[in-house]
Amino acid sequence: MGSAVARVGRAYVKQRVGSVSIAVAARSWTQRFAFVLLILLSFGIMLVGKADTVVVSRARTLLIDLIAPVMDAASRPIASAKEAASTVQELVALKQENARLAEENKTLLEWQSIGRELQSQNAALRDILKFTPDPRASYVTAPVIADTSSSYVRSLIVLAGQNDGVVKGQAAITGAGLVGRVLEVGRRASRVLLLTDISARVPVVIERTRDQAVLAGNNSDNPELQYLPRDVDIKVGDRIVTSGVGGNFPVGLPVGEVARLADGHILVQLYAQLDRMEYLRLVDYSLPGILMQDLGIDTSKAAGVTSPGLGKLPRAQ
Template identity: 50%
Template sequence: MRRPAGTLLTLATPIRAWAQRFAFLLLVGAAFALMLVGKADTVFVERARTAITDAVTPVLDVVSRPIASVANLLREGQELAALRAQNAALRQENARLQHWQTVARRLQAENAALSQLLNVAPEPSTSYTTGRVVADTGGAFVRSVLINAGAAQGVEKGQAALAGDGLAGRVAEVGQRSARILLLTDINSRIPVVIADSRFRGILAGDNTANPRLRYLPEEARPQTGDRIVTSGHGGVFPPGLPVGRVARAGESGVRVAPFADWNRMEFLRVVDYRMPGILMTDGAKAPKPPGTPRHSPADSLPELPSGAGEGGTLTERAVQAKAPEE
């Protein structure tokens, strides 16, 4: 086989070497151009990405199945050992949940009656599409997964993706039969959330660590460790009230949230199709949640990303005011 000694060839054919060097520079230039294009987030790049993921997904789907089976087997083996203790704990939890069920039923009926009384705009319907996680991509700098459901199954960009225990992320790219879910721990992930009890709003901003940061909280919000964080529904793509996580650390260095979603056993994701009755972000389209109306003034309401101006709260504020006369 030919195995050219680099230096000899260079001496013999300087033109060829020059051409090679030129080609190399051209490729490096192309790499920089790709960086710029990729940073600009053009439709073209997205198409290229989805074309690739569409092509790879069937392969990954096949490869990931036996691995998932083995992982399940191992997990079941571990769980078998703890069966008795788990059973007792579940019995206890079941009793507790039975109680909660009656409470929830009563509240649901009460809520329906009150909503009717106040003429609250109906909540948009929600449907789910489930996809298998076929790729856990990205390496050290991106937190995203691919699922084997795409536009053909009704997945759309921006929708929320749920793991069994809570919000996992949002749909970032959609192909025909694959979709990329940007996990909420990714550095590019921004999700409008609310502290479940105090109703203070903020943005859950990922930074590639396991515990994303809760930002843009109003001054007087004093989140405590263990506070539940749910989606606020601002922006109109995510349904409000999806469980996100608990406050893990709250201190001078910022508030960190431990997501409910278990990244290590994420086998299926449910994509939430939440149809708003109107166009996105139109006023009044969002049904205000009567018990959870903001306690704080509009001045410290949620800033819209990325501008950071304090006007994001006006949307619900206005919706609430629109309802006020009927009270």
């Protein structure tokens, strides 16, 4: 009986060894020719697709239908996680924005209180001084159609004239500041004399020190400040605005800032970029002007008019 059991055991061992040997051989063969099999399988799929595209299309559609629910189920947690992360980020951003807005609101409330106080003080001072408000300005916006500047003159031509309500002497400004004034007016176009022209003179004031001066053009990009007091404390960067003296321009129109101090000359950089202007606003401030105010002469007819004791007045520039 013992020998029979031994024979059975040996037979079982031989069978297992044979099975393992076959499995090892099959695995080795598969690994050796796997790449070739994959290529053959790819060609086979391509041939099947070419042979009967309807069958392949149906199979692909069926496969997509089978996989779609699985992909949808797998993507839902990811989408939920993304949505949750996005919500958290939005909440953090909203919290920061709320804090910023609260700080801005606090600042605005402080300025509102200061503004109301200044408004009441301004009203009281106007009442004491019997202040008359400046007349409301009217304006015409016109495109610049030509630059007539040369070595001897600095001017522009704008497409607006008498038909549009333009009058000689009106201020020409941009959003940055004063550019010049209307010198000649036609029916459809006008010529604007720039602040950089050698004949341009504008009464101005240094905003920081309140010292008055005259901005004189010199046919360069930087006009010069003249007639300043000897002890003036002027610095580079000081803001220059119109003073209103003479009645041609109102008080406070921005002009430019001190660019440099060189050899006793104080040069100003204009706020308006004269070489990049496309539109100009021609403003009528309804101001009398120096000729109308002091001599009783209509400024629109000032050129060539004579006055007793004064002789012939020079042509208005």
